[in-house]
Amino acid sequence: MIPELGHYALVLALALGLVQSVAPVIGARRRDGTLMRLANSTALMQFVFVALSFAALAACYVTSDFSVLTVYENSHSQMPLIYKFTSVWGNHEGSMLLWVLILALFGALVAAFGNNLPATLKALVLAVQSWIASAFYLFILLTSNPFLRLAPAPFEGRDLNPILQDPGLAIHPPLLYLGYVGFSIAFSFAIAALIEGRIDAAWARWVRPWTLTAWMFLTLGIAMGSYWAYYTLGWGGFWFWDPVENASLMPWLAGTALLHSAVVMEKRNALKIWTILLAILTFSLSLIGTFLVRSGVLTSVHSFANDPRRGIFILAILVLFIGGGLMLFAARASVLKQGGLFAPVSREGALVLNNLFLTTACLTVLTGTLYPLALEALTGAKITVGGPFFNLTFGPLMMALMFAIPFGPLLAWKRGDLLGAAQRLMAAFGVGLAAVAAVFALEGGNSVLAPFGVGLAFYVMAGALVDLVERTGLFRLPLATVRTRAAGLPRSAWGSAIAHFGIALSMLGIISAATWGAERIVEVKPSQTVSLSGYDLTFEGLRQSRGPNYSALVGTFTVRKGNSIIGVMQPSKRSFATRSMTTNEAALMIRGAGQLYLSLGDSNDDGSTAIRLYYKPMVMLIWLGAVVMMLGGALSLSDRRLRVGAPKPAAKSALAPAE
Amino acid sequence: MTRKQRRLSLIGASGFVLAVALALVLSAMRDSIVFFRSPSEIAEQHPAAGTRLRIGGLVKSGSVTRGENLNISFVVTDGKNDVPVHYQGIVPDLFREGQGVVAEGKLTAEGTLLADTVLAKHDERYMPREVVDALKKAGRWQEGEATPGGTQR
Numbered sequence: 001m002i003p004e005l006g007h008y009a010l011v012l013a014l015a016l017g018l019v020q021s022v023a024p025v026i027g028a029r030r031r032d033g034t035l036m037r038l039a040n041s042t043a044l045m046q047f048v049f050v051a052l053s054f055a056a057l058a059a060c061y062v063t064s065d066f067s068v069l070t071v072y073e074n075s076h077s078q079m080p081l082i083y084k085f086t087s088v089w090g091n092h093e094g095s096m097l098l099w100v101l102i103l104a105l106f107g108a109l110v111a112a113f114g115n116n117l118p119a120t121l122k123a124l125v126l127a128v129q130s131w132i133a134s135a136f137y138l139f140i141l142l143t144s145n146p147f148l149r150l151a152p153a154p155f156e157g158r159d160l161n162p163i164l165q166d167p168g169l170a171i172h173p174p175l176l177y178l179g180y181v182g183f184s185i186a187f188s189f190a191i192a193a194l195i196e197g198r199i200d201a202a203w204a205r206w207v208r209p210w211t212l213t214a215w216m217f218l219t220l221g222i223a224m225g226s227y228w229a230y231y232t233l234g235w236g237g238f239w240f241w242d243p244v245e246n247a248s249l250m251p252w253l254a255g256t257a258l259l260h261s262a263v264v265m266e267k268r269n270a271l272k273i274w275t276i277l278l279a280i281l282t283f284s285l286s287l288i289g290t291f292l293v294r295s296g297v298l299t300s301v302h303s304f305a306n307d308p309r310r311g312i313f314i315l316a317i318l319v320l321f322i323g324g325g326l327m328l329f330a331a332r333a334s335v336l337k338q339g340g341l342f343a344p345v346s347r348e349g350a351l352v353l354n355n356l357f358l359t360t361a362c363l364t365v366l367t368g369t370l371y372p373l374a375l376e377a378l379t380g381a382k383i384t385v386g387g388p389f390f391n392l393t394f395g396p397l398m399m400a401l402m403f404a405i406p407f408g409p410l411l412a413w414k415r416g417d418l419l420g421a422a423q424r425l426m427a428a429f430g431v432g433l434a435a436v437a438a439v440f441a442l443e444g445g446n447s448v449l450a451p452f453g454v455g456l457a458f459y460v461m462a463g464a465l466v467d468l469v470e471r472t473g474l475f476r477l478p479l480a481t482v483r484t485r486a487a488g489l490p491r492s493a494w495g496s497a498i499a500h501f502g503i504a505l506s507m508l509g510i511i512s513a514a515t516w517g518a519e520r521i522v523e524v525k526p527s528q529t530v531s532l533s534g535y536d537l538t539f540e541g542l543r544q545s546r547g548p549n550y551s552a553l554v555g556t557f558t559v560r561k562g563n564s565i566i567g568v569m570q571p572s573k574r575s576f577a578t579r580s581m582t583t584n585e586a587a588l589m590i591r592g593a594g595q596l597y598l599s600l601g602d603s604n605d606d607g608s609t610a611i612r613l614y615y616k617p618m619v620m621l622i623w624l625g626a627v628v629m630m631l632g633g634a635l636s637l638s639d640r641r642l643r644v645g646a647p648k649p650a651a652k653s654a655l656a657p658a659e
Numbered sequence: 660m661t662r663k664q665r666r667l668s669l670i671g672a673s674g675f676v677l678a679v680a681l682a683l684v685l686s687a688m689r690d691s692i693v694f695f696r697s698p699s700e701i702a703e704q705h706p707a708a709g710t711r712l713r714i715g716g717l718v719k720s721g722s723v724t725r726g727e728n729l730n731i732s733f734v735v736t737d738g739k740n741d742v743p744v745h746y747q748g749i750v751p752d753l754f755r756e757g758q759g760v761v762a763e764g765k766l767t768a769e770g771t772l773l774a775d776t777v778l779a780k781h782d783e784r785y786m787p788r789e790v791v792d793a794l795k796k797a798g799r800w801q802e803g804e805a806t807p808g809g810t811q812r
Contacts, residue, residue: 344668356673360680367684381694382792384713384763388691393683397676521748523729573752582752601729601749610729610749 003068006056007147010097013049013104014137016042020130024123028196036123040111043126046133047108054088054101057146061088067153070094070146076159076578078549086169087160092294092310093146095173099290100136102174102181106210107133110185117206124192125185132184135317143310159549159578168228172221176248179218180286183255185210187283187325190276194328197335204266204275209637211262211279215255216633222248223626234584234599236614238513238622241390246369247289253362254282257355264351268413270342271352273333278355280329284322285362291318292369346416350408357401364393402456402507405500406463409493410470428466432459450515457511460504464497495636499629506625509593512618519615521601525608533615535596536560537569542603550574552585555600555609559589571598571611593618693763697793701770702740708768714742715761715793723756735760735772737793744772751779759791 020042027035059065062084066072074091075084089095107129114122140146189207193199225248230238239245258278264271291314342348368385375381406428410421436455443451469475471493472486520532524539531537540556554572558565569587576583586599594617601610695713696706706712714735722734729748733756734741744762754760754777764774 341662341665344665344672352669353672356676360676364680364684371688382713383695384693386691386693389687392687392691393680396683397680521729584752612749 002056002059003065003147003149006053006060007145009049009053009056010137010141010147013046013053013100014134014141016046016049017130017134017137020046021127021134024127025195028120028123028127031120033119036119039123039126039130043104043107043111043129046130047104050097050101050104054097057094057097058085058088060147061085061094064157065153066155066157067149067151068146069148069150072150072154072157074160075157076549077156079160079165080548082167082170083160083165087164089173090160090164090169093140093144096136096140096144096294097146098173099177099181100133100140102177103129103133103136103184106182106185110188110210114206120196121189121192121203121206124195125188128188128191129184132188132321135320139310139313139317143313159576162550162574162576162579162581162583163232165549165576165583166228166232168224168232172224172228175217175221175224177221179214179216179221179255180248180251180289182210182214182217183251183279183283183286185214186258186279187321190279191325191328193276193336194332197332199272199276199336201266201269204262207275207279208259208262208266211255211258211282212633212637215252215259216630216637218248218252218255219626219633220630222252223623227623231586231588231597232584234586235612236517236519236586236597236599236616238510238619241368241385241387243369243372244293246365247292250362250365250369251282251285251289253358253365254278254285257358257362258282260351260354260358264348268342268348270348272336272338274355276333276336277329278359280322280325281359284318284325285366287318287321291315342413343415345411345418347408347411347413349416350404350411353404354401354408357397357404361394361397361401364397365390368393399453399456402460402504405460405503406466409467409496409500424470425463425466428459428462431462432456435459447515450511453511453515454508457504457508460507461501464501464504467497467500468494491639492636495632495634495639497632498635499632502625502628502630502632504625505621505628506623509618509621509623509625513616513622517614517616517619520613521610522613523604523608523610525606530611530613532596532613533617534561535615537598537613539609539611542607542609545572547574549578550576553600553603555611557587557598559596569596569598571600573600590620593620593624595619698735698737698740698742699793701742701766706766708766710766711764712766712772713761713763714744714772715759716742717794718754718756718758718760720756733760735762742770742772744774744777746774746777748777750777753779755779 020039023035023042024039026032027038057068057070060068060071061075062081064071064075064077064084066075070091070093074087074094079087087094089098107126110117110122110125110129114125117125186207189203189210193203222245225245226238229240230236258275261271261275261278265275291311294310294314368389372383372385375383406425407418407421410424411417432455435458436451439451439454468489471489472482474482477485518533520530522530524530526539526541529536529538537557537559540558542553542555545552545554552572552574554570557569557571559567559569567589569589571587572585574583574585575581584599586597589596589598594615597612597614597616599612601612603609693711693713695715696704698714698716701712701714716735716737719734719736719741722732724732726732730745731747731750732743732745734743736742744764746762746764758779761778762772762774763776763778764772766772
């Protein structure tokens with residue numbers, strides 16, 4: 001009964017979605033307030049019904065109702081409750097349901113909190129949002145129904161892919177989807193503005209908080225995915241340039257560009273057309289990501305069992321929204337009024353440069369991701385485009401961007417003073433050069449690029465601090481004045497400085513872990529000691545243990561530094577009988593910002609085992625940097641200017657149609 | 660600056676960055692792309708020694724020999740032709756004789772692949788897609804044997 005209710009709720013959501021796709025558009029045309037306001041209720045009800053549908057599916061999973069096909073295929077009665085719940089989206093059908101749940105959530109949020117939007121704009125935004133939602137409801141109902149029944153019901157399920165039986169599954173996909181799908185709001189706003197043929201600075205002020213929210217979640221989602229892969233795949237890599245990872249990186253790059261160009265539009269009423277285009281492109285890349293991951297074009301842990309019909313359906317959605325969006329853009333962009341002018345050397349100019357680098361970097365990632373697919377489709381040749389390609393293309397572009405970051409906030413709007421900014425950055429240059437020299441001296445010139453990378457990271461961090469020092473007048477003005485200035489500084493200024501600091505932290509972690517990481521892959525016998533980077537690990541032996549739905553082989557290692565014992569590491573291998581699969585549970589020991597990483601390889605009958613041991617200095621900074629970036633975003637989001645219900649400019653409220 | 664000059668400087672900067680990116684992409688394409696070959700293709704085409712390749716097929720039954728210091732040798736076959744592979748390190752958990760495998764590395768003059776990466780399937784039910792295609796080409800594939808899926812390091 002419950003699955004049928006869930007199915008039915010989804011059908012109702014589709015019906016509401018179809019109404020919401022049409023009625024508000026007609027309402028906006030005829031200036032009919034009733035029709036336009038209808039979208040508010042339908043958006044909220046859509047969310048309620050999708051949530052009911054999701055809850056129904058979750059209930060099937062939690063109660064292990066194996067008469068439902070997807071539950072049978074992806075769950076097991078002996079799994080811990082948390083994994084029973086997370087396996088709702090540990091498969092294709094359920095993850096698409098999570099996708100539309102978040103889509104409906106964002107639609108409902110716009111309906112609930114978009115009260116200060118002009119009525120026609122709000123109606124159109126909700127309509128566009130509903131076009132997307134309806135397309136995906138149809139996709140689920142026609143090709144990926146999660147509520148299909150099995151008769152007779154099997155006694156036991158086939159278990160969730162053991163790799164996914166990890167707390168990471170509870171966090172990574174929802175965060176990532178909140179990011180991906182959150183960009184749909186920017187897309188809907190862009191399409192609505194194109195339909196209306198009207199766009200102004202206020203538009204950017206409405207779009208920015210939504211984009212920022214999505215960006216924050218995406219940042220965290222990507223970082224979480226990276227950490228999950230790092231600790232679960234057993235060999236200590238944190239980024240693999242896997243097409244599926246690129247699929248999430250591309251919207252992030254475009255979304256970051258969008259955040260910055262929206263600032264220009266809001267503050268200077270310039271770059272309007274470009275911002276609209278970026279909003280369309282960002283969500284398009286999210287859709288491409290969904291297509292790459294969900295269609296089965298790629299093979300990875302993320303692609304569940306595939307059905308070619310699904311690929312074609314998602315491709316159709318992709319073509320419809322990306323093609324339609326870009327065609328509308330081509331037809332209507334000229335209607336939008338050109339924005340203000342600015343000198344190349346100015347805050348606007350710096351932000352354009354930021355956009356230029358980010359979109360170009362995004363383009364190189366897109367090329368590297370799609371080229372193998374295109375080549376295979378056209379010639380049948382199979383190639384791999386991996387790390388080296390991206391390091392050679394994406395890397396230099398990012399380095400150039402990093403060098404430019406500290407200049408941006410120090411340049412004035414309209415006309416900036418490059419020399420003045422460079423002078424104020426002297427301290428940051430100094431810090432950077434000192435870091436280069438220090439690393440060279442410590443390292444003895446083994447690598448050339450790494451010291452400069454570290455120098456660059458320190459320069460960007462110092463640059464972020466210089467920005468704050470300059471704005472608050474620290475060291476120049478009396479302390480009391482500094483305090484009032486700091487208090488008066490907009491939170492978005494703090495936010496951007498903190499976010500820039502965060503990206504530099506991540507960069508530092510990446511360079512350090514990639515350059516100075518040490519590894520040993522050896523076979524050890526019981527009571528044998530292995531040394532790496534000043535740590536001595538003594539192998540105490542292997543033992544068997546049992547989990548709820550697996551048996552595990554656990555190795556115990558005593559870790560010493562010098563003569564004192566600093567801890568015990570227990571890497572294990574879990575064998576899941578249902579899928580006859582093993583997973584690797586690496587043991588991690590945090591040392592400062594670095595980590596010791598230990599995973600088990602094959603073990604022999606005499607009690608010896610192969611191990612992989614890594615020391616990764618400062619590796620934690622990679623993910624910490626992402627968290628710092630997210631906090632910067634959150635601070636910026638809490639800026640009074642962007643807060644919901646912020647006082648609206650008088651002129652606009654006078655123009656808003658009476659309701 | 661006039662509007663025209665400003666626009667030109669913007670276009671100039673964009674053009675420059677894009678040109679640099681294009682140059683980077685093209686040079687990286689030449690140096691860092693790895694082709695996938697099946698054992699039969701290697702037998703036919705005789706790639707030069709030192710070429711970086713990715714090969715796929717089944718681990719030939721009875722071919723795995725393990726030496727000291729985690730050295731391991733095995734033969735990858737697509738049923739028609741074989742390629743000997745040598746690797747030092749830990750092979751994936753699902754690396755087994757008779758199962759699909761993908762190895763990446765350099766070819767020696769003797770035709771042995773010195774692998775630095777060995778991938779096996781990540782799920783018992785699945786087979787690396789490249790392996791499926793290679794076996795299909797060699798005519799050693801029965802439909803319904805397994806579903807194409809992903810790989811695991």
